[in-house]
Amino acid sequence: MRKIYFVFVFLLLIVLVGCSKEITLSFDTNGAGTIESFVLEKGEDLEMPSVSKTGFNFEGWFLDSEFKVKYEDQEIKESTTFYAKWEVITFTVLFKDGEETLKSQTVEYGKSATPPTDLEKVGFDFTGWDKAFSNITSNLTVNATYSIATYVVKFFDYDETQIGEDVIVNHGANVTAPANPTRPGFLFEGWDHELTNITSDLEITATYTPETYTVIFRDHDNAILKQVDDVDYNESVTPPANPTRVGYEFKEWDKSFENITGDLTIRATYTPIEYTIEYYDGDELLEHNPETYTILDAVNLSTYDKTDFIFIGWYTEKELTTPIESIAKGSHENVKVYGKWLDLNNKVTINYELNGGSWTWTSATVTTPANGIDSVSNLPELFMQDYYTYLKDNDLLSSTKVAASLRKTDWNTFKANYTDPVAIYNHTSTNVASTPDGYSQFFYTSATGDASTSKITSIEGGFFGTEPYKTKYASIAQLLAYFMPLKYSGNSFWGGESAKALLGFILDGYFYGTQGAGTGGVLSLRSIIPNTNKMIAFSNNQASLVDYDYYSTDFIPGLEVKLVSPFKEGYVFKGWYDNEQFTGNSIDKILADGTVASKYYAKWEAIA
Numbered sequence: 001m002r003k004i005y006f007v008f009v010f011l012l013l014i015v016l017v018g019c020s021k022e023i024t025l026s027f028d029t030n031g032a033g034t035i036e037s038f039v040l041e042k043g044e045d046l047e048m049p050s051v052s053k054t055g056f057n058f059e060g061w062f063l064d065s066e067f068k069v070k071y072e073d074q075e076i077k078e079s080t081t082f083y084a085k086w087e088v089i090t091f092t093v094l095f096k097d098g099e100e101t102l103k104s105q106t107v108e109y110g111k112s113a114t115p116p117t118d119l120e121k122v123g124f125d126f127t128g129w130d131k132a133f134s135n136i137t138s139n140l141t142v143n144a145t146y147s148i149a150t151y152v153v154k155f156f157d158y159d160e161t162q163i164g165e166d167v168i169v170n171h172g173a174n175v176t177a178p179a180n181p182t183r184p185g186f187l188f189e190g191w192d193h194e195l196t197n198i199t200s201d202l203e204i205t206a207t208y209t210p211e212t213y214t215v216i217f218r219d220h221d222n223a224i225l226k227q228v229d230d231v232d233y234n235e236s237v238t239p240p241a242n243p244t245r246v247g248y249e250f251k252e253w254d255k256s257f258e259n260i261t262g263d264l265t266i267r268a269t270y271t272p273i274e275y276t277i278e279y280y281d282g283d284e285l286l287e288h289n290p291e292t293y294t295i296l297d298a299v300n301l302s303t304y305d306k307t308d309f310i311f312i313g314w315y316t317e318k319e320l321t322t323p324i325e326s327i328a329k330g331s332h333e334n335v336k337v338y339g340k341w342l343d344l345n346n347k348v349t350i351n352y353e354l355n356g357g358s359w360t361w362t363s364a365t366v367t368t369p370a371n372g373i374d375s376v377s378n379l380p381e382l383f384m385q386d387y388y389t390y391l392k393d394n395d396l397l398s399s400t401k402v403a404a405s406l407r408k409t410d411w412n413t414f415k416a417n418y419t420d421p422v423a424i425y426n427h428t429s430t431n432v433a434s435t436p437d438g439y440s441q442f443f444y445t446s447a448t449g450d451a452s453t454s455k456i457t458s459i460e461g462g463f464f465g466t467e468p469y470k471t472k473y474a475s476i477a478q479l480l481a482y483f484m485p486l487k488y489s490g491n492s493f494w495g496g497e498s499a500k501a502l503l504g505f506i507l508d509g510y511f512y513g514t515q516g517a518g519t520g521g522v523l524s525l526r527s528i529i530p531n532t533n534k535m536i537a538f539s540n541n542q543a544s545l546v547d548y549d550y551y552s553t554d555f556i557p558g559l560e561v562k563l564v565s566p567f568k569e570g571y572v573f574k575g576w577y578d579n580e581q582f583t584g585n586s587i588d589k590i591l592a593d594g595t596v597a598s599k600y601y602a603k604w605e606a607i608a
Helices: 002-019 379-393 411-415 474-487 497-512 520-526
Strands: 022-028 038-041 056-062 080-088 090-097 100-108 124-129 140-148 150-156 167-170 186-191 202-210 212-218 224-232 248-253 264-272 275-281 284-286 309-315 335-343 446-450 455-460 534-539 542-547 571-577 600-606
Touching (some): 379 497, 474 497, 474 520, 474 534, 520 534, 520 542
Parallel strands (some): 022 080, 090 140, 150 202, 275 335
Antiparallel strands (some): 022 038, 090 100, 150 167, 186 202, 275 284, 446 455, 534 542, 571 600
16 A cells, blocks of 8 residues: 555656756855856756866766766756766876986875985985975976085094194095195104095094114214114114224214214214424423424424524434424324534635636616616526526427427527517517417426415426526526516416416516516516525515525535535536536535535536
């Protein structure tokens, strides 16, 4: 019965609906805004409204809120509520590191993606992502970004003191070390870590090796007394025993040998020992100087004067057999010397027969220096004949060192006036000092002197350095030495071959007046004539004559006396004889233990 009832009701509703003319349609947009309900006339076509919802895709209208029955143009016969169904839009978000995808995530519209965490990349520091990934509204690729990793490198010395500032280094790069540090007593060896391919923070420390030194003790002659190797910094060494040295006392080492800080050479120093010099007259000790000397001294023993006696010299023994004039440098012993004196009252007179000769050349006052001295003195003639004799005796008149045109082998042609210069001994082939091919080359072999005073110290060889001419013409040689720097600036008597030629020019001018009077010192020297017994003193451009003992008139037994040569114009001196017949040998000196002849006779030979 109940079943029939329900069928009846249902049919009745159908009839009622079929009889209705309007259908009310409602819409539930499910969040997409409001759509007003409207009435659909029966038989009217239904046109569904359009809807949209940000972030969602419209899935259609459903006839139920559970979205089980989808409206798909079904015939609507009654009032109906339509339900909009939505499906949220999703996007793919890719998180990438270069070409590598770290994470792929599906993200609903407007939501945020979640990135991967704990990103690590060797040598780099993660700095973030290149795009925002919140409020996703499209597919998105997000790339990881990095900065190269940097490290702090510190350099330390051995004592943990930092050297320089911190150094910032990129991953894998090399670090530049500061300048090599120094450490007293050590050699810098390097650093305790490699300086290349830095991949972490580092503390790098300097390393050293101990430095060792060599200490050498040397004697005065550089001989090694002791050598100590491998001495550590600031250590001390033990010196050798004090060395000995002839003539010296050891004084000290010249450097400290404590706290050694480098290779070291230490030398022995000495003080010269003072040795005594004792002077005796027989057994009597005399007061005389010097009283002492050292090994460094060269001592010339000076004379000791006694009234009415002449000092002969010192001897090494009381018997006076071995003379000693000096103590040589390098001697190293106490010295005793014994003096020898001769009684001045025990004199023997020496008598001479000059046979027309003279002890000196003639001298008169020079009134016109510009004209030379030839008119007031026979010195030019005497000098030339003696020089000619020297050349002849030594086979030099035909020497190949002399220009062929000047080889005059007889006296008459040699002494002839040869124009300017007058004297043949000075004439050169070109008449200039730069061509020393005259006989002036033979003035001397060697000579020395004091450039500040022009005083001659020595002359050896040649005319001025060979007896008897060395003694006879010593005053003339000195005159030339005074003249030289005044006449020819920058030159000296002992200046060599060209200087010898210049000396000849000076002689020519002085003798024969070929070079004018000059001024100052030159004029002063031209105005005076030295002699064998008158030497020239020259000071402040002024010349004067001083006495000089040329020949001996007394003989004291025990002294040797040299018999010097006299002069005679036109003649050559052939020696002294003890008889006027000139028999026997010529005599040039009286021996210390000899006897004195009653007279000494000069022998002459005409010059040819």
